[in-house]
Amino acid sequence: MWITPLLWPVWCRAGPGSFSRTTTRVPGPARHQTGHNSGVIHSGVYYRPGSLKARYAVGGSAELVAFCERHAIAHQVTGKLIVATRRDELPRLHALVQRGRENGIPVRELGPAQIMEYEPQVRGLAAIQVGTTGVCDFAAVAERLAGSAREAGASVRYGARVTAVDRRPWGVAVRTAAGEIVRARALVNCAGLQSDRVARLAGDDPGARIVPFRGEYYELARPELVRGLVYPVPDPAFPFLGVHLTRSVDGTVHVGPNAVPALAREGYSWSVVRPAELAATLSWPGTWHTAREHWRYGAGELRRSLSKRAFAAAVRRLLPAVTDADLRPAAAGVRAQAVLRDGTLADDFVIRRAPRTVHVLNAPSPAATASLPIGRAVARRALAALAEG
Structure with a gap:
């Protein structure tokens, strides 16, 4: 039996989590989002009780x-x-x-005085301290998972672009751009930014379109201003947490991200424009519904994208001591946001099963945190797909 996570290395330019922050295309695990996110181990405090995100984050x-x-x-439970x-x-x-x-x-x-006990430079009217939040080296986690897969007999391939998916009576055949045919009894599509396209290649309707949002970051030139992790109160209407400060396991502090529409699925800067991908985004009705409903929020994000000030x-709302000079540009990332036809931003994991196929169509933050329980959930669905065959 071969249950292959083929589409993870083949199509996934951005692995689990929120924003990927690299465009380097070299073979190996965690070269995009998984290894270049903020490294936060999320507690699950934001998520609706009973939702997949809450269940997977708390346990994960x-x-x-x-x-x-x-x-x-390397990891720390910092709160x-x-x-x-x-x-x-x-x-x-x-x-x-x-x-x-x-x-x-x-x-x-x-209260305000207690905030300063945790973070002397942070100011606020009130706060909550979440003790189970932490940080880790997600690239090392991915390396270890890939190693475990190989030790169990799996073959891990990188850099192969899928051009066709064909269901057969015995399973699934996948063709790559290099002309290679890979056969398996079941297919798991965890393709991030390309997950909806892979679903359509398999003949399935994903029911949503991946609309890429770029998250732009800065690095704090004075990391001593922040001891741990500091977040604003998020707007529940959006699956973004706002501009926050995160101290990584290596001691650097990243500031961000904002969230602006990307002009390509791998649009890591304003200069990256792919007309066919942009046209596909603009032709999706949900894109326009979202724009009409949330244009004010989007205008603020665009302003921060274009103005360092x-x-x-x-x-400075959180950290008044920060100056413009304290912010050094850091690599941006792209979030694979599933948008429904009516403009709804999918806010939970979307995992769908089709004959001999499992599609992970939306894997938002805290997907990296919850990678172990998510993996088991996907494996159960793949086994069920095999049993049906």
């Missing part, structure tokens, strides 16, 4: 920490602050307290 975060300990992978800087954010902050407790997550409420002003 503890499991990932244990995995890192077992394999001597994080979610800080309200305006009065209109206080009800949303209190809602997060309730949501965290419903998900079984330890949450502590803080505006970006720094957003950071």
Whole structure:
């Protein structure tokens, strides 16, 4: 029996998580999003109780920490602050307290003086401290998972572009651009930015279109200003967490991301434009529904994209000591956001089964945190697809 995660290395330019932050195309695991995200092990505090994101994040975060300990992978359980800087954010902050407790997550409420005990340079009206949030080296996690797969007899291939998927009575045949035919009894499509296209190649309707959003980051020139992880109170209407500060296991502090429409599925800068991909995005009805409903929010994101001063002003809401000169440009990334026909931004994992095929059509943050439970869930669906065949 060969259940192949073929489409992960073949099509996935951005692995699990929020934004990928590299465009390097070299063979190997974690060369895109998985190895170049903020490295945060999410606790699950944001997610609706009972949702896949909540279940996978809460269980997956503890499991990932244990995995890192077992394999001597760099990690820290630092906790994080979610800080309200305006009065209109206080009800949303209190809602997060309730949501965290419903998900079984330890949450502590803080006042202004207590905020400064955790983060002396951070200012806010109120905050919550989430003790189970951490950071790790996701590239090392991916390397270890790939090694485990090979040890179990799997073949891992990189850099092969899929051009055709053909279901047969015995399984699935996949053709690559190099003319190679790969055969398997079942296919798992975890193709990130290309997941909807791979689903259509297999003859399945994904029911959504991947609309790429670029996340633009800066690195803090004075990392000593931040001890750990500091987040604003997110807007629940969007699957983005706002501009935040994250200290990585190597001690660097990244600031961001904002979220702007990318002009290509791998549009890591404004200069990367692929007309056919852009046309496909613009022809999707959901794109226009989203634009009409959220144009004000989008205008603010665009302004921060085009103006470092505006970006720094957003950071100063949390960290008043930051100056424009403290922000050094860092690599951007692209989020594979599934958008439904009616403009709804898919906010949970979307995993669909078809004959001999499993499609992972939306794997938003906290997918990297939840990689182990997600892998088991996908494997169960693949086994069920095999049983049906």
